[in-house]
Amino acid sequence: MAAVTLDRVTKIYPNGFQAVTDLSLELVDGEFLVLVGPSGCGKSTALRMIAGLEDISDGELKVGDRRVNEVEPKDRDIAMVFQNYALYPQMTVRENIAFPLKLRKVGKSDLHQQVEEAAQILELTEQLDKKPAQLSGGQRQRVAMGRAIVRRPALFLMDEPLSNLDAKLRVQMRADIAGIQRELGVTTFYVTHDQVEAMTMGDRVAVIKDGHLQQVAAPEELYADPDNVFVAAFIGSPSMNLYEGVLRQDGTSGGYTVQLGSQSVAVPESAVAARPALHGHLGQPIVVGIRPEDLEDAAVQPDHPADQRISATVDVREALGAETLMHFSIDATHVDSGDPDALDELGDESSSRCTARLSPLTEARVGDAIQININAAKFHFFDKATHLAIRG
């Protein structure tokens, strides 16, 4: 049974701005679904429509089998965790968590027990009699969680709950929230702009851009097989390298090559065979994507096929310890994924930036001309006009 169904939900503001267009999603009971997208993509609006804090302009929202478009927020059987915690500052932690129960006239002993339980799950027992101002950011976020879980709602809504925490705490809270959600088994709709949160927390991830849903899939699938250029670039850090290229088939040998600027890379036949539709694009410009980890310094990996290699000069080197990020330029045309949060690509018109995630063993330094192995079996291909994945 679907816990929550969005059927072509649309939001049009009075000024005519269409924040969300025909959003259709089904949340399976107990599922953790993450809605991710760049800033201003409509993801918070979508969440607020589910919460009842924004009117739904068109489409239908169901919790269970009940249409709730016109239902007051408090009667939708949902609980929400806000980005800024939104705790009641004059109340103690205990009173904050108990507040929704008190408003629902839960009996005193039940209320006490449920608050204690929630506090235990969230490891807040020690803090119950403190005021929010006396707590750290992470603890406050836990209290906000407590206020949500104590009600045992049909649906949790979380609006970027980790974005106010520092990086280390965020990593820990990420695991904590996912763990608590699994423990409670409550269907959760989680909104974030951070694709790492999306990938690590979600059972499924929905990517949204400009109010339009791009793809819904399990994190691994989303990463391995993105539906379009935007998803390809948005998911994964550093982003997938995207260039205009041409796929050609050699007349005599029958082998395939991809032309990237002035260089060409051989593509294994199996990669093309898996996407029959590619044949329709032979000889025409398409979008070619390659993830940074599918690149390697040829000096570290000498047995790689010599025809799956490009040469480049290192612009920037970032040694991270476990890996080394290497930035270099190639003379292929860069393709804009349409992510407004992405940094402007460096490089002039004739060259584009490329990022590679290399083994820390690489000895290449800035300015060195090196050979880069490309795991050409991992190429991604997209239609140049529609930006959709070419699969077959």
Next chain:
Amino acid sequence: MNKRTFWGFTVPSVAVMLTLMVVPLLATIWLGFQRLTLRDLQNPVFIGFGNYRDILSDPEFWSAARWTILLVIIVVPLQLVLGLTIALLLDRVKRVRSIYMAALLMPMVVTPVVGSLVYKDLFERGGLIAWIWESITDDPFLVTSGNVRWLIIIQLVWAVTPFAFITFFAGLQTLPEDRVEAAQIDGAGFWRQLWHVTLPHLRTLVLFVALISIMDMYRVYDQVFVWTGNRFTDAHTLAVYNVRTATAFDIGRLGKGNAMSILTVIGIFVVLIPFLYRSYKDQIAERN
């Protein structure tokens, strides 16, 4: 910090505070113990608590004190409730706010004496309200010692409410929206949102407005004097009583006037101490 810098920054403000606050206060205390009249300014005579004895045994002082306290008890709560109501209403208005705002702030802009005179005119012969009264009851409207207190109360509420309104309205603008939304989702209706979210947020401002207004009530002069003049002496407030004392019979009992001021300050303090203690405790709690 370098000592010179320290003194350089603190001396000017300390000097101003000393000359404008501490010196006059000390002078007032000193003058309160002297017999001093306008006719004989050169020769103050020390009379100990003589002025205080005079005042505290004067029935008119006690009448003024009772009436002033009554004003505090009636006007301040009315001002707070009305100010909050108007602020909440205007907060819902999204368009042409500034027009409402300008209209609502009018009482604050108008000089108290002018406001009082205009207001009084409404009740004079030929005034709008007097006319309405007369057409309904067939009797001319007369200001009496019975109704003059009500007229003063209404006018004071009119005059002081904008201050509460504008303060609360400003406070409402800083109320985090997500806290209101959280309360909505938690299941709070209008009154519970008001009680658990809005009022706690405005608490310090409510306290602030109450404090200022209590002090204002002790100082109310213009409005009361316009209505009472030298008539209706039982509707005189402490401030009016004080001015009358200090300027009485052309001789001016300046010593008595100063003693009266000290009594007023003490009177205000007695009322304010619980408030001050409370806000002191809050600040300590916030710091920990």
